[in-house]
Amino acid sequence: MSETKQSKFAPNADQPGLKSIGRRVRERLSDNPAAYKVPADDIELYAVGDFMTPAECAKMMELIDATARPSVVFDIDYSEGYRTSYSGDVDPYDPFVKKISRRIDDLIGVESEFGETIQGQRYMPGQEFQPHHDWFHPDTSYWEHEMSRGGQRSYTTMVFLNDVEAGGTTDFIDIGISIEPKPGVLLAWNNAKPDGTTNPMTMHAGRPVQQGSKYIITKWYRTKTWT
Numbered sequence: 001m002s003e004t005k006q007s008k009f010a011p012n013a014d015q016p017g018l019k020s021i022g023r024r025v026r027e028r029l030s031d032n033p034a035a036y037k038v039p040a041d042d043i044e045l046y047a048v049g050d051f052m053t054p055a056e057c058a059k060m061m062e063l064i065d066a067t068a069r070p071s072v073v074f075d076i077d078y079s080e081g082y083r084t085s086y087s088g089d090v091d092p093y094d095p096f097v098k099k100i101s102r103r104i105d106d107l108i109g110v111e112s113e114f115g116e117t118i119q120g121q122r123y124m125p126g127q128e129f130q131p132h133h134d135w136f137h138p139d140t141s142y143w144e145h146e147m148s149r150g151g152q153r154s155y156t157t158m159v160f161l162n163d164v165e166a167g168g169t170t171d172f173i174d175i176g177i178s179i180e181p182k183p184g185v186l187l188a189w190n191n192a193k194p195d196g197t198t199n200p201m202t203m204h205a206g207r208p209v210q211q212g213s214k215y216i217i218t219k220w221y222r223t224k225t226w227t
């Protein structure tokens with residue numbers, strides 16, 4: 001029998017959800033004097049300084065190190081060179097992690113159930129995360145699976161936890177924005193356009209760390225309850 005691979009999910013299946021989340025976050029952050037809208041035409045990108053205190057950043061880095069240590073061997077060839085940094089979930093049941101996670105939920109005002117588990121990432125010299133979109137592409141092997149467990153990724157939030165001696169910027173390739181890691185600074189961006197279609201201009205990369213190390217956390221939000 002011939003097999004035709006037909007997805008249950010249209011490429012912009014979650015357009016209404018993406019549109020409504022985009023609108024809600026836009027309204028919420030425009031009312032928040034701590035949220036700075038990075039001037040760019042083709043992406044909704046915000047920065048919030050001092051989102052985490054230096055002590056909180058230090059504590060989060062310890063948690064990342066604790067989970068990363070057993071898997072250092074995998075650091076070398078993670079995701080076939082696409083993302084060479086260590087990446088893994090920090091314990092979602094840890095009260096401190098929960099506190100930070102709720103703070104992010106509260107900042108952007110998206111349902112906490114839509115949020116994925118916070119991931120910690122650690123880059124050592126030479127490690128990077130090559131240009132990519134955080135939203136899921138319909139032509140991938142994981143499209144069906146990811147779309148059925150929470151839908152498309154609506155918002156990305158990430159927090160820089162330390163100063164990097166050299167390298168390690170987060171670059172939005174197509175719009176020419178390069179952001180230098182500064183401890184405690186949160187970035188948030190809409191992965192969709194205001195009309196709810198996925199936004200190709202959100203292409204970004206974690207550039208190679210040249211000296212020192214780089215620690216971040218990321219939390220992605222979907223359009224529905226993430227499971």
Ligand SMILES: O=C(O)CCC(=O)C(=O)O
Nearest residue numbers: 129134169170205206218
């Ligand atoms: O490390 C960075 O600056 C970017 C990380 C990133 O793009 C991601 O985790 O999806």
Ligand SMILES: [Fe+2]
Nearest residue numbers: 132133134204
């Ligand atoms: Fe990303």
